[in-house]
Amino acid sequence: MNKDQILTAYWTITRKECVRFLRIWKQTLLPSVVTTGLYYVIFGTFIGSQIAPINGHTYMQFIVPGLVMMAVITNAFANVASSFFGSKFQRDIEELLIAPTPNWVIIAGYVTGGVLRGILVGALVLGVALFFTKLTVYNWVIVIGFLLLTSVVFSLAGLFNAAFAKKFDDTMIVPTFVLTPLTYLGGVFYSVHALPTLWQTVSKANPVLYMVSGFRYGFLGMADVNVFVSFFLLVTLTLALLLANLYIFKKGYGLKS
Amino acid sequence: MLKALFLNQLSKTYATGVHALEQVDLTVEQGEFFGLLGPNGAGKSTLINIISGLVTKSSGEIKIFGHDLDRELTEAKACLGVVPQEFNFNIFEKVEDIIVNQAGYYGVPRAKALQSAETLLKQLELWDKRHQPSRVLSGGMKRRLMIARALVHHPKLLILDEPTAGVDVELRRSMWEFLQRLNTEGMTIILTTHYLEEAEQLCKNVAIINEGKIIEQGSVKDLLTKLHQETFIADTYENVDANTLQVLQIFQAKSVDANTFEFSINDTQVLNEVMKILDTAGIRVRSIRSKTNRLEELFVNLTHKKPV
Numbered sequence: 001m002n003k004d005q006i007l008t009a010y011w012t013i014t015r016k017e018c019v020r021f022l023r024i025w026k027q028t029l030l031p032s033v034v035t036t037g038l039y040y041v042i043f044g045t046f047i048g049s050q051i052a053p054i055n056g057h058t059y060m061q062f063i064v065p066g067l068v069m070m071a072v073i074t075n076a077f078a079n080v081a082s083s084f085f086g087s088k089f090q091r092d093i094e095e096l097l098i099a100p101t102p103n104w105v106i107i108a109g110y111v112t113g114g115v116l117r118g119i120l121v122g123a124l125v126l127g128v129a130l131f132f133t134k135l136t137v138y139n140w141v142i143v144i145g146f147l148l149l150t151s152v153v154f155s156l157a158g159l160f161n162a163a164f165a166k167k168f169d170d171t172m173i174v175p176t177f178v179l180t181p182l183t184y185l186g187g188v189f190y191s192v193h194a195l196p197t198l199w200q201t202v203s204k205a206n207p208v209l210y211m212v213s214g215f216r217y218g219f220l221g222m223a224d225v226n227v228f229v230s231f232f233l234l235v236t237l238t239l240a241l242l243l244a245n246l247y248i249f250k251k252g253y254g255l256k257s
Numbered sequence: 258m259l260k261a262l263f264l265n266q267l268s269k270t271y272a273t274g275v276h277a278l279e280q281v282d283l284t285v286e287q288g289e290f291f292g293l294l295g296p297n298g299a300g301k302s303t304l305i306n307i308i309s310g311l312v313t314k315s316s317g318e319i320k321i322f323g324h325d326l327d328r329e330l331t332e333a334k335a336c337l338g339v340v341p342q343e344f345n346f347n348i349f350e351k352v353e354d355i356i357v358n359q360a361g362y363y364g365v366p367r368a369k370a371l372q373s374a375e376t377l378l379k380q381l382e383l384w385d386k387r388h389q390p391s392r393v394l395s396g397g398m399k400r401r402l403m404i405a406r407a408l409v410h411h412p413k414l415l416i417l418d419e420p421t422a423g424v425d426v427e428l429r430r431s432m433w434e435f436l437q438r439l440n441t442e443g444m445t446i447i448l449t450t451h452y453l454e455e456a457e458q459l460c461k462n463v464a465i466i467n468e469g470k471i472i473e474q475g476s477v478k479d480l481l482t483k484l485h486q487e488t489f490i491a492d493t494y495e496n497v498d499a500n501t502l503q504v505l506q507i508f509q510a511k512s513v514d515a516n517t518f519e520f521s522i523n524d525t526q527v528l529n530e531v532m533k534i535l536d537t538a539g540i541r542v543r544s545i546r547s548k549t550n551r552l553e554e555l556f557v558n559l560t561h562k563k564p565v
Contacts, residue, residue, distance in 0.1 A: 001331055005364020012361025016354075023349075091345035095355075095406070098309045099362035100334040257271060257312045 009101040017113025032071040036125045060133040065216040066188030071125045076118030076151040080158030081171040103249035114155030143218035149234040150211045156241035163254040182208045192224045259287045261445035267317030277303040278469045292460035293449045300469040301449045338412030348392035363410035377405040488548040494541040501538040
Protein backbone atom coordinates (compact mmCIF):
# COMPACT_ATOMS: atom_id res chain seq x y z
CA MET A 1 0.00 0.00 0.00
CA ASN A 2 1.25 3.48 -0.78
CA LYS A 3 1.15 6.45 1.61
CA ASP A 4 -2.29 7.66 0.48
CA GLN A 5 -3.80 4.19 0.77
CA ILE A 6 -2.37 3.76 4.26
CA LEU A 7 -3.80 7.12 5.28
CA THR A 8 -7.20 6.13 3.85
CA ALA A 9 -7.15 2.84 5.79
CA TYR A 10 -6.16 4.69 8.98
CA TRP A 11 -8.95 7.26 8.61
CA THR A 12 -11.46 4.52 7.85
CA ILE A 13 -10.71 2.68 11.10
CA THR A 14 -10.60 5.91 13.12
CA ARG A 15 -13.85 7.17 11.60
CA LYS A 16 -15.55 3.82 12.22
CA GLU A 17 -14.43 3.89 15.86
CA CYS A 18 -15.68 7.44 16.39
CA VAL A 19 -19.01 6.72 14.71
CA ARG A 20 -19.37 3.72 17.04
CA PHE A 21 -18.81 5.55 20.31
CA LEU A 22 -20.83 8.60 19.24
CA ARG A 23 -23.75 6.40 18.13
CA ILE A 24 -23.97 4.83 21.58
CA TRP A 25 -23.09 8.03 23.51
CA LYS A 26 -25.44 7.10 26.36
CA GLN A 27 -23.20 4.12 27.07
CA THR A 28 -19.86 5.64 26.18
CA LEU A 29 -19.89 9.34 27.09
CA LEU A 30 -22.60 9.90 29.65
CA PRO A 31 -21.75 7.46 32.49
CA SER A 32 -18.37 9.02 33.31
CA VAL A 33 -19.89 12.51 33.29
CA VAL A 34 -22.62 11.43 35.74
CA THR A 35 -20.27 9.45 38.01
CA THR A 36 -17.64 12.16 38.14
CA GLY A 37 -20.33 14.79 38.71
CA LEU A 38 -21.35 12.82 41.81
CA TYR A 39 -17.72 12.71 42.96
CA TYR A 40 -17.57 16.50 42.62
CA VAL A 41 -20.73 16.91 44.68
CA ILE A 42 -19.89 14.40 47.41
CA PHE A 43 -16.11 14.59 47.73
CA GLY A 44 -15.47 18.05 46.35
CA THR A 45 -18.35 20.02 47.85
CA PHE A 46 -19.73 18.13 50.88
CA ILE A 47 -16.56 16.52 52.25
CA GLY A 48 -14.03 18.85 50.58
CA SER A 49 -15.45 21.91 52.34
CA GLN A 50 -14.28 20.37 55.64
CA ILE A 51 -10.72 19.70 54.39
CA ALA A 52 -7.95 22.26 54.72
CA PRO A 53 -6.40 23.69 51.51
CA ILE A 54 -3.56 21.67 50.01
CA ASN A 55 -0.63 23.88 48.94
CA GLY A 56 -3.06 26.76 48.65
CA HIS A 57 -5.62 24.87 46.53
CA THR A 58 -9.09 23.82 47.65
CA TYR A 59 -9.74 20.08 47.94
CA MET A 60 -12.09 20.37 44.96
CA GLN A 61 -9.34 21.93 42.84
CA PHE A 62 -6.99 19.18 44.06
CA ILE A 63 -9.21 16.26 43.00
CA VAL A 64 -10.39 17.59 39.61
CA PRO A 65 -7.23 16.62 37.64
CA GLY A 66 -7.25 13.13 39.19
CA LEU A 67 -10.92 12.59 38.42
CA VAL A 68 -10.45 13.80 34.83
CA MET A 69 -7.52 11.41 34.50
CA MET A 70 -9.63 8.58 35.95
CA ALA A 71 -12.30 9.20 33.29
CA VAL A 72 -9.66 9.33 30.55
CA ILE A 73 -8.06 6.06 31.70
CA THR A 74 -11.28 4.07 31.97
CA ASN A 75 -12.76 5.39 28.72
CA ALA A 76 -9.63 4.97 26.60
CA PHE A 77 -9.23 1.41 27.85
CA ALA A 78 -12.91 0.48 27.59
CA ASN A 79 -13.32 1.91 24.10
CA VAL A 80 -10.61 -0.18 22.50
CA ALA A 81 -11.20 -3.29 24.61
CA SER A 82 -14.92 -3.47 23.93
CA SER A 83 -14.76 -2.40 20.29
CA PHE A 84 -11.92 -4.73 19.34
CA PHE A 85 -13.30 -7.67 21.29
CA GLY A 86 -16.76 -6.98 19.82
CA SER A 87 -15.21 -7.19 16.36
CA LYS A 88 -13.54 -10.46 17.29
CA PHE A 89 -16.81 -11.79 18.72
CA GLN A 90 -18.86 -10.86 15.64
CA ARG A 91 -15.91 -11.83 13.42
CA ASP A 92 -15.99 -8.53 11.53
CA ILE A 93 -12.33 -8.18 12.54
CA GLU A 94 -11.80 -10.54 9.59
CA GLU A 95 -12.68 -7.61 7.31
CA LEU A 96 -9.46 -6.00 8.49
CA LEU A 97 -7.35 -9.13 8.71
CA ILE A 98 -7.98 -10.17 5.09
CA ALA A 99 -7.28 -6.65 3.82
CA PRO A 100 -3.73 -5.46 3.07
CA THR A 101 -3.91 -2.91 5.91
CA PRO A 102 -0.59 -3.15 7.81
CA ASN A 103 -0.83 -4.20 11.46
CA TRP A 104 0.55 -0.90 12.73
CA VAL A 105 -2.23 0.96 10.90
CA ILE A 106 -4.89 -1.24 12.51
CA ILE A 107 -3.33 -0.56 15.92
CA ALA A 108 -3.05 3.17 15.19
CA GLY A 109 -6.70 3.36 14.08
CA TYR A 110 -8.07 1.62 17.16
CA VAL A 111 -5.77 3.58 19.49
CA THR A 112 -6.83 6.88 17.92
CA GLY A 113 -10.46 5.92 18.54
CA GLY A 114 -9.65 5.22 22.20
CA VAL A 115 -7.66 8.44 22.56
CA LEU A 116 -10.44 10.54 21.04
CA ARG A 117 -13.06 9.04 23.35
CA GLY A 118 -10.73 9.47 26.34
CA ILE A 119 -10.08 13.10 25.50
CA LEU A 120 -13.74 13.85 24.73
CA VAL A 121 -14.92 12.34 28.03
CA GLY A 122 -12.03 14.08 29.83
CA ALA A 123 -13.12 17.42 28.34
CA LEU A 124 -16.74 16.82 29.35
CA VAL A 125 -15.74 15.89 32.90
CA LEU A 126 -13.51 18.97 33.08
CA GLY A 127 -16.40 21.09 31.79
CA VAL A 128 -18.65 19.78 34.56
CA ALA A 129 -15.94 20.62 37.12
CA LEU A 130 -16.19 24.29 36.10
CA PHE A 131 -19.69 24.36 37.60
CA PHE A 132 -18.12 23.60 40.99
CA THR A 133 -14.79 25.42 41.08
CA LYS A 134 -12.43 27.76 39.25
CA LEU A 135 -9.52 26.10 37.52
CA THR A 136 -6.25 27.61 36.37
CA VAL A 137 -3.77 25.89 34.10
CA TYR A 138 -0.14 26.04 35.23
CA ASN A 139 1.29 24.53 32.01
CA TRP A 140 -0.83 23.66 28.94
CA VAL A 141 1.93 21.58 27.33
CA ILE A 142 2.10 19.30 30.35
CA VAL A 143 -1.70 19.03 30.56
CA ILE A 144 -2.05 18.08 26.88
CA GLY A 145 1.06 15.87 26.90
CA PHE A 146 -0.10 13.81 29.88
CA LEU A 147 -3.66 13.63 28.55
CA LEU A 148 -2.46 12.29 25.21
CA LEU A 149 0.15 9.89 26.55
CA THR A 150 -2.13 8.44 29.23
CA SER A 151 -4.96 7.83 26.75
CA VAL A 152 -2.50 6.23 24.31
CA VAL A 153 -1.13 3.93 27.04
CA PHE A 154 -4.57 2.75 28.11
CA SER A 155 -5.86 2.42 24.56
CA LEU A 156 -2.88 0.17 23.80
CA ALA A 157 -3.54 -1.76 27.02
CA GLY A 158 -7.20 -2.19 26.04
CA LEU A 159 -6.17 -3.54 22.64
CA PHE A 160 -3.73 -5.98 24.20
CA ASN A 161 -6.43 -7.18 26.62
CA ALA A 162 -9.03 -7.56 23.84
CA ALA A 163 -6.66 -9.49 21.58
CA PHE A 164 -6.28 -12.19 24.21
CA ALA A 165 -9.85 -12.09 25.56
CA LYS A 166 -11.97 -15.12 24.75
CA LYS A 167 -15.23 -13.85 26.24
CA PHE A 168 -16.67 -10.45 27.23
CA ASP A 169 -15.93 -11.18 30.89
CA ASP A 170 -12.22 -11.20 30.05
CA THR A 171 -12.43 -7.57 28.97
CA MET A 172 -14.03 -6.61 32.29
CA ILE A 173 -11.48 -8.26 34.60
CA VAL A 174 -8.72 -5.70 34.02
CA PRO A 175 -10.90 -2.57 34.49
CA THR A 176 -12.60 -4.02 37.58
CA PHE A 177 -9.75 -5.70 39.39
CA VAL A 178 -6.71 -3.80 38.13
CA LEU A 179 -7.58 -0.34 36.80
CA THR A 180 -10.11 0.68 39.45
CA PRO A 181 -7.90 -0.17 42.46
CA LEU A 182 -4.84 1.37 40.80
CA THR A 183 -6.77 4.55 40.02
CA TYR A 184 -8.29 4.90 43.48
CA LEU A 185 -4.89 4.25 45.07
CA GLY A 186 -3.10 6.46 42.52
CA GLY A 187 -3.44 9.73 44.40
CA VAL A 188 -6.71 10.91 42.86
CA PHE A 189 -8.23 11.80 46.24
CA TYR A 190 -5.10 12.38 48.31
CA SER A 191 -1.46 13.32 48.08
CA VAL A 192 0.82 10.32 48.64
CA HIS A 193 2.92 12.58 50.85
CA ALA A 194 0.12 12.29 53.39
CA LEU A 195 0.69 8.52 53.62
CA PRO A 196 3.11 6.73 55.98
CA THR A 197 6.58 6.22 54.44
CA LEU A 198 5.99 2.53 53.72
CA TRP A 199 2.79 3.24 51.76
CA GLN A 200 4.46 6.11 49.95
CA THR A 201 7.03 3.61 48.68
CA VAL A 202 4.35 1.05 47.76
CA SER A 203 2.35 3.72 45.94
CA LYS A 204 5.33 4.47 43.73
CA ALA A 205 4.91 1.03 42.14
CA ASN A 206 1.52 2.19 40.82
CA PRO A 207 1.88 3.68 37.32
CA VAL A 208 -1.42 5.58 37.63
CA LEU A 209 0.16 7.68 40.39
CA TYR A 210 2.66 9.11 37.89
CA MET A 211 -0.09 9.94 35.39
CA VAL A 212 -2.33 11.64 37.94
CA SER A 213 0.62 13.44 39.48
CA GLY A 214 1.93 14.72 36.15
CA PHE A 215 -1.52 15.82 34.98
CA ARG A 216 -2.16 17.59 38.30
CA TYR A 217 1.19 19.35 37.94
CA GLY A 218 -0.03 20.76 34.63
CA PHE A 219 -3.01 22.34 36.39
CA LEU A 220 -1.76 23.21 39.88
CA GLY A 221 2.03 23.25 39.57
CA MET A 222 2.29 20.67 42.37
CA ALA A 223 3.15 16.98 42.02
CA ASP A 224 3.69 13.86 44.14
CA VAL A 225 6.39 12.62 41.77
CA ASN A 226 8.90 14.49 39.63
CA VAL A 227 7.13 15.38 36.39
CA PHE A 228 10.05 14.25 34.22
CA VAL A 229 10.05 10.83 35.90
CA SER A 230 6.31 10.59 35.20
CA PHE A 231 6.81 11.61 31.59
CA PHE A 232 9.63 9.10 31.13
CA LEU A 233 7.47 6.32 32.59
CA LEU A 234 4.59 7.14 30.25
CA VAL A 235 6.84 7.13 27.19
CA THR A 236 8.34 3.81 28.29
CA LEU A 237 4.91 2.26 28.85
CA THR A 238 3.72 3.54 25.47
CA LEU A 239 6.68 1.98 23.66
CA ALA A 240 6.44 -1.31 25.58
CA LEU A 241 2.71 -1.71 24.90
CA LEU A 242 3.12 -0.68 21.28
CA LEU A 243 5.81 -3.31 20.74
CA ALA A 244 3.73 -5.92 22.58
CA ASN A 245 0.72 -5.20 20.34
CA LEU A 246 2.81 -5.24 17.17
CA TYR A 247 4.21 -8.59 18.24
CA ILE A 248 0.85 -10.23 18.95
CA PHE A 249 -0.58 -8.92 15.68
CA LYS A 250 2.41 -10.27 13.78
CA LYS A 251 2.13 -13.67 15.45
CA GLY A 252 -1.66 -13.60 15.31
CA TYR A 253 -2.08 -14.48 19.00
CA GLY A 254 -5.77 -14.40 19.82
CA LEU A 255 -6.52 -13.42 16.23
CA LYS A 256 -5.54 -16.36 14.03
CA SER A 257 -5.62 -20.13 14.44
CA MET B 258 -1.08 -18.26 -18.67
CA LEU B 259 -0.69 -16.51 -15.29
CA LYS B 260 -1.65 -18.58 -12.28
CA ALA B 261 -4.34 -16.91 -10.21
CA LEU B 262 -3.62 -19.27 -7.33
CA PHE B 263 -0.71 -21.58 -6.77
CA LEU B 264 -0.47 -23.81 -3.72
CA ASN B 265 2.59 -25.95 -3.20
CA GLN B 266 2.75 -28.60 -0.48
CA LEU B 267 0.41 -26.62 1.76
CA SER B 268 -0.08 -28.21 5.18
CA LYS B 269 -1.86 -27.18 8.33
CA THR B 270 -1.80 -28.88 11.69
CA TYR B 271 -3.82 -27.16 14.41
CA ALA B 272 -2.55 -26.85 17.99
CA THR B 273 -4.98 -29.65 18.88
CA GLY B 274 -2.94 -31.97 16.63
CA VAL B 275 -5.62 -32.15 13.93
CA HIS B 276 -4.09 -32.38 10.45
CA ALA B 277 -6.49 -30.17 8.53
CA LEU B 278 -4.43 -30.05 5.32
CA GLU B 279 -1.69 -32.36 4.14
CA GLN B 280 0.65 -31.31 1.36
CA VAL B 281 -1.99 -29.77 -0.85
CA ASP B 282 -0.94 -28.86 -4.38
CA LEU B 283 -3.41 -26.80 -6.35
CA THR B 284 -3.23 -24.51 -9.34
CA VAL B 285 -6.01 -22.27 -10.61
CA GLU B 286 -5.39 -20.45 -13.89
CA GLN B 287 -6.33 -16.83 -14.47
CA GLY B 288 -9.92 -16.44 -15.68
CA GLU B 289 -11.07 -19.86 -14.46
CA PHE B 290 -14.28 -20.65 -12.62
CA PHE B 291 -12.94 -23.32 -10.31
CA GLY B 292 -14.84 -25.58 -7.94
CA LEU B 293 -13.46 -26.90 -4.67
CA LEU B 294 -15.59 -29.76 -3.45
CA GLY B 295 -15.45 -31.84 -0.34
CA PRO B 296 -17.53 -33.13 2.52
CA ASN B 297 -17.87 -31.29 5.84
CA GLY B 298 -14.56 -31.13 7.68
CA ALA B 299 -12.56 -31.97 4.55
CA GLY B 300 -10.39 -28.86 4.90
CA LYS B 301 -12.05 -26.47 2.41
CA SER B 302 -12.60 -23.64 4.86
CA THR B 303 -9.14 -24.09 6.39
CA LEU B 304 -7.69 -23.81 2.89
CA ILE B 305 -9.63 -20.62 2.18
CA ASN B 306 -8.80 -19.15 5.59
CA ILE B 307 -5.09 -19.76 5.04
CA ILE B 308 -5.24 -18.07 1.65
CA SER B 309 -7.17 -15.16 3.23
CA GLY B 310 -4.61 -14.79 6.02
CA LEU B 311 -7.03 -15.76 8.80
CA VAL B 312 -5.29 -19.04 9.61
CA THR B 313 -1.52 -19.52 9.78
CA LYS B 314 -0.19 -22.32 7.61
CA SER B 315 2.16 -24.92 9.08
CA SER B 316 4.19 -25.25 5.90
CA GLY B 317 4.01 -24.81 2.14
CA GLU B 318 3.90 -22.06 -0.40
CA ILE B 319 1.01 -19.83 -1.55
CA LYS B 320 1.07 -17.47 -4.50
CA ILE B 321 -1.78 -15.23 -5.59
CA PHE B 322 -1.24 -13.88 -9.10
CA GLY B 323 2.46 -14.58 -8.62
CA HIS B 324 2.69 -12.75 -5.29
CA ASP B 325 4.06 -14.93 -2.51
CA LEU B 326 1.87 -14.67 0.60
CA ASP B 327 4.95 -14.76 2.86
CA ARG B 328 7.04 -12.19 1.02
CA GLU B 329 4.51 -9.97 -0.77
CA LEU B 330 1.57 -10.10 1.62
CA THR B 331 0.15 -6.69 0.73
CA GLU B 332 0.25 -7.27 -3.04
CA ALA B 333 -1.20 -10.77 -2.65
CA LYS B 334 -4.04 -9.60 -0.41
CA ALA B 335 -4.90 -6.73 -2.76
CA CYS B 336 -5.70 -9.28 -5.50
CA LEU B 337 -8.08 -11.24 -3.32
CA GLY B 338 -11.76 -10.95 -2.41
CA VAL B 339 -13.32 -13.46 -0.04
CA VAL B 340 -16.92 -14.36 0.71
CA PRO B 341 -16.81 -16.54 3.83
CA GLN B 342 -19.25 -19.25 4.72
CA GLU B 343 -20.57 -17.58 7.87
CA PHE B 344 -21.74 -14.00 8.27
CA ASN B 345 -18.85 -11.93 9.54
CA PHE B 346 -19.96 -8.33 9.53
CA ASN B 347 -20.96 -5.97 12.32
CA ILE B 348 -24.70 -6.39 12.74
CA PHE B 349 -25.05 -2.82 14.06
CA GLU B 350 -23.34 -1.23 11.08
CA LYS B 351 -25.30 0.10 8.14
CA VAL B 352 -25.16 -1.83 4.88
CA GLU B 353 -23.47 0.98 2.97
CA ASP B 354 -20.94 1.58 5.76
CA ILE B 355 -19.89 -2.08 5.72
CA ILE B 356 -19.06 -1.85 2.01
CA VAL B 357 -17.41 1.58 2.17
CA ASN B 358 -15.31 0.70 5.24
CA GLN B 359 -14.10 -2.49 3.57
CA ALA B 360 -12.99 -0.43 0.57
CA GLY B 361 -11.21 1.92 2.96
CA TYR B 362 -9.19 -0.94 4.45
CA TYR B 363 -7.88 -1.55 0.92
CA GLY B 364 -6.97 2.12 0.60
CA VAL B 365 -9.85 3.06 -1.72
CA PRO B 366 -10.75 6.75 -1.11
CA ARG B 367 -14.19 7.28 0.42
CA ALA B 368 -15.69 9.14 -2.58
CA LYS B 369 -14.67 6.34 -4.92
CA ALA B 370 -15.80 3.70 -2.43
CA LEU B 371 -19.24 5.30 -2.22
CA GLN B 372 -19.55 5.11 -6.02
CA SER B 373 -18.50 1.46 -6.08
CA ALA B 374 -20.86 0.67 -3.21
CA GLU B 375 -23.76 2.24 -5.12
CA THR B 376 -23.02 0.18 -8.23
CA LEU B 377 -22.67 -3.08 -6.32
CA LEU B 378 -25.64 -2.54 -4.04
CA LYS B 379 -27.82 -1.78 -7.08
CA GLN B 380 -26.51 -4.83 -8.95
CA LEU B 381 -27.17 -7.05 -5.96
CA GLU B 382 -30.56 -5.45 -5.24
CA LEU B 383 -29.59 -4.05 -1.85
CA TRP B 384 -29.65 -0.35 -2.67
CA ASP B 385 -32.97 0.21 -0.87
CA LYS B 386 -31.42 -1.27 2.28
CA ARG B 387 -28.26 0.85 2.25
CA HIS B 388 -29.17 2.86 5.34
CA GLN B 389 -30.44 -0.14 7.30
CA PRO B 390 -28.32 -1.88 9.94
CA SER B 391 -27.20 -5.21 8.55
CA ARG B 392 -28.99 -7.20 11.25
CA VAL B 393 -32.39 -6.48 9.66
CA LEU B 394 -31.46 -8.12 6.34
CA SER B 395 -32.78 -11.54 5.37
CA GLY B 396 -30.37 -14.47 5.03
CA GLY B 397 -30.19 -14.11 1.23
CA MET B 398 -29.58 -10.36 1.51
CA LYS B 399 -26.76 -10.96 4.00
CA ARG B 400 -25.10 -13.32 1.53
CA ARG B 401 -25.38 -10.71 -1.22
CA LEU B 402 -23.98 -8.09 1.15
CA MET B 403 -20.91 -10.25 1.70
CA ILE B 404 -20.49 -10.63 -2.07
CA ALA B 405 -20.73 -6.85 -2.53
CA ARG B 406 -18.20 -6.33 0.26
CA ALA B 407 -15.76 -8.78 -1.32
CA LEU B 408 -16.00 -7.01 -4.68
CA VAL B 409 -15.72 -3.38 -3.62
CA HIS B 410 -11.95 -3.19 -4.15
CA HIS B 411 -12.19 -4.91 -7.56
CA PRO B 412 -10.23 -8.11 -6.75
CA LYS B 413 -8.76 -10.25 -9.51
CA LEU B 414 -9.50 -13.45 -7.60
CA LEU B 415 -12.80 -14.01 -5.82
CA ILE B 416 -13.16 -16.93 -3.42
CA LEU B 417 -16.64 -17.90 -2.28
CA ASP B 418 -17.11 -20.41 0.50
CA GLU B 419 -20.54 -21.96 -0.04
CA PRO B 420 -22.21 -18.71 -1.12
CA THR B 421 -25.57 -20.26 -1.90
CA ALA B 422 -25.97 -22.33 1.27
CA GLY B 423 -29.48 -21.84 2.60
CA VAL B 424 -30.46 -19.61 -0.31
CA ASP B 425 -33.74 -20.22 -2.19
CA VAL B 426 -33.68 -21.57 -5.75
CA GLU B 427 -34.56 -18.28 -7.44
CA LEU B 428 -31.89 -16.34 -5.60
CA ARG B 429 -29.36 -19.10 -6.16
CA ARG B 430 -29.91 -18.91 -9.90
CA SER B 431 -29.61 -15.11 -9.92
CA MET B 432 -26.35 -15.44 -7.95
CA TRP B 433 -25.08 -17.94 -10.52
CA GLU B 434 -25.84 -15.48 -13.31
CA PHE B 435 -24.09 -12.70 -11.43
CA LEU B 436 -20.99 -14.81 -10.78
CA GLN B 437 -20.92 -16.06 -14.37
CA ARG B 438 -21.04 -12.46 -15.55
CA LEU B 439 -18.09 -11.56 -13.30
CA ASN B 440 -16.17 -14.54 -14.67
CA THR B 441 -16.97 -13.56 -18.25
CA GLU B 442 -15.63 -10.09 -17.49
CA GLY B 443 -12.31 -11.69 -16.52
CA MET B 444 -12.49 -12.34 -12.79
CA THR B 445 -11.07 -15.64 -11.58
CA ILE B 446 -13.53 -17.36 -9.26
CA ILE B 447 -13.02 -20.20 -6.82
CA LEU B 448 -16.17 -21.67 -5.37
CA THR B 449 -16.72 -24.23 -2.68
CA THR B 450 -20.16 -25.75 -2.62
CA HIS B 451 -22.18 -28.65 -1.37
CA TYR B 452 -24.53 -28.30 -4.33
CA LEU B 453 -22.73 -30.38 -6.91
CA GLU B 454 -25.22 -29.33 -9.55
CA GLU B 455 -23.83 -25.85 -8.92
CA ALA B 456 -20.26 -26.97 -9.53
CA GLU B 457 -21.27 -28.87 -12.69
CA GLN B 458 -23.21 -25.86 -13.94
CA LEU B 459 -20.61 -23.19 -13.21
CA CYS B 460 -17.15 -24.70 -13.01
CA LYS B 461 -14.94 -25.88 -15.80
CA ASN B 462 -12.38 -27.40 -13.45
CA VAL B 463 -12.81 -28.82 -9.98
CA ALA B 464 -10.76 -30.34 -7.20
CA ILE B 465 -12.16 -32.76 -4.67
CA ILE B 466 -10.68 -32.52 -1.21
CA ASN B 467 -11.16 -35.13 1.48
CA GLU B 468 -9.51 -35.45 4.88
CA GLY B 469 -7.14 -32.61 4.06
CA LYS B 470 -5.89 -34.06 0.77
CA ILE B 471 -6.76 -33.33 -2.84
CA ILE B 472 -8.01 -36.68 -4.11
CA GLU B 473 -9.08 -35.63 -7.61
CA GLN B 474 -8.43 -32.61 -9.74
CA GLY B 475 -9.23 -31.77 -13.34
CA SER B 476 -11.95 -30.70 -15.71
CA VAL B 477 -15.51 -31.66 -14.81
CA LYS B 478 -15.71 -33.46 -18.16
CA ASP B 479 -12.61 -35.58 -17.48
CA LEU B 480 -13.66 -36.37 -13.93
CA LEU B 481 -17.03 -37.59 -15.10
CA THR B 482 -15.35 -40.13 -17.39
CA LYS B 483 -14.11 -41.72 -14.16
CA LEU B 484 -17.67 -42.44 -13.20
CA HIS B 485 -17.94 -46.15 -13.96
CA GLN B 486 -21.65 -46.49 -13.36
CA GLU B 487 -24.63 -44.20 -13.65
CA THR B 488 -28.16 -44.84 -12.42
CA PHE B 489 -31.21 -43.70 -14.37
CA ILE B 490 -34.93 -43.57 -13.70
CA ALA B 491 -37.31 -44.24 -16.59
CA ASP B 492 -41.04 -43.42 -16.75
CA THR B 493 -43.07 -45.51 -19.19
CA TYR B 494 -46.57 -45.38 -20.69
CA GLU B 495 -47.07 -49.15 -20.33
CA ASN B 496 -46.51 -51.25 -17.23
CA VAL B 497 -43.06 -52.80 -16.97
CA ASP B 498 -43.86 -56.44 -16.38
CA ALA B 499 -41.80 -58.95 -14.41
CA ASN B 500 -40.49 -60.65 -17.60
CA THR B 501 -39.11 -57.40 -18.97
CA LEU B 502 -37.53 -56.58 -15.61
CA GLN B 503 -35.96 -60.04 -15.67
CA VAL B 504 -34.43 -59.35 -19.11
CA LEU B 505 -33.22 -55.96 -17.82
CA GLN B 506 -31.43 -57.58 -14.87
CA ILE B 507 -28.10 -57.11 -16.65
CA PHE B 508 -28.75 -53.41 -15.97
CA GLN B 509 -29.71 -54.09 -12.33
CA ALA B 510 -33.27 -52.99 -13.11
CA LYS B 511 -35.64 -52.44 -10.16
CA SER B 512 -39.28 -51.50 -10.26
CA VAL B 513 -40.22 -48.26 -8.52
CA ASP B 514 -43.92 -48.45 -9.38
CA ALA B 515 -45.98 -49.89 -12.25
CA ASN B 516 -44.77 -47.27 -14.74
CA THR B 517 -41.39 -46.40 -13.31
CA PHE B 518 -38.18 -48.37 -12.92
CA GLU B 519 -34.55 -47.61 -12.28
CA PHE B 520 -31.49 -49.17 -13.86
CA SER B 521 -27.74 -48.70 -13.98
CA ILE B 522 -25.35 -48.50 -16.93
CA ASN B 523 -21.68 -49.23 -16.47
CA ASP B 524 -18.94 -47.98 -18.76
CA THR B 525 -19.09 -51.16 -20.93
CA GLN B 526 -22.82 -50.86 -21.60
CA VAL B 527 -24.89 -48.50 -23.73
CA LEU B 528 -28.28 -46.98 -23.16
CA ASN B 529 -29.50 -48.12 -26.58
CA GLU B 530 -29.59 -51.73 -25.34
CA VAL B 531 -32.12 -50.81 -22.65
CA MET B 532 -34.23 -48.95 -25.18
CA LYS B 533 -34.06 -51.92 -27.58
CA ILE B 534 -35.35 -54.33 -24.87
CA LEU B 535 -38.17 -51.96 -23.95
CA ASP B 536 -39.06 -51.47 -27.62
CA THR B 537 -39.20 -55.25 -28.17
CA ALA B 538 -41.51 -55.55 -25.14
CA GLY B 539 -43.74 -52.83 -26.63
CA ILE B 540 -43.08 -50.44 -23.78
CA ARG B 541 -42.89 -46.76 -24.71
CA VAL B 542 -40.61 -44.51 -22.68
CA ARG B 543 -42.08 -41.16 -21.61
CA SER B 544 -38.95 -39.76 -19.93
CA ILE B 545 -35.57 -40.81 -18.65
CA ARG B 546 -33.35 -38.99 -16.18
CA SER B 547 -30.26 -39.48 -13.99
CA LYS B 548 -31.16 -40.64 -10.50
CA THR B 549 -28.49 -38.39 -8.98
CA ASN B 550 -26.35 -35.60 -10.29
CA ARG B 551 -23.39 -37.29 -12.01
CA LEU B 552 -20.81 -35.24 -10.17
CA GLU B 553 -22.56 -36.07 -6.95
CA GLU B 554 -22.32 -39.76 -7.75
CA LEU B 555 -18.60 -39.42 -8.44
CA PHE B 556 -18.16 -37.38 -5.27
CA VAL B 557 -19.85 -40.04 -3.15
CA ASN B 558 -17.77 -42.76 -4.79
CA LEU B 559 -14.54 -40.89 -4.09
CA THR B 560 -15.23 -39.69 -0.59
CA HIS B 561 -17.43 -42.60 0.55
CA LYS B 562 -19.56 -40.06 2.29
CA LYS B 563 -22.88 -38.58 1.37
CA PRO B 564 -22.72 -34.85 0.69
CA VAL B 565 -24.97 -32.87 2.98
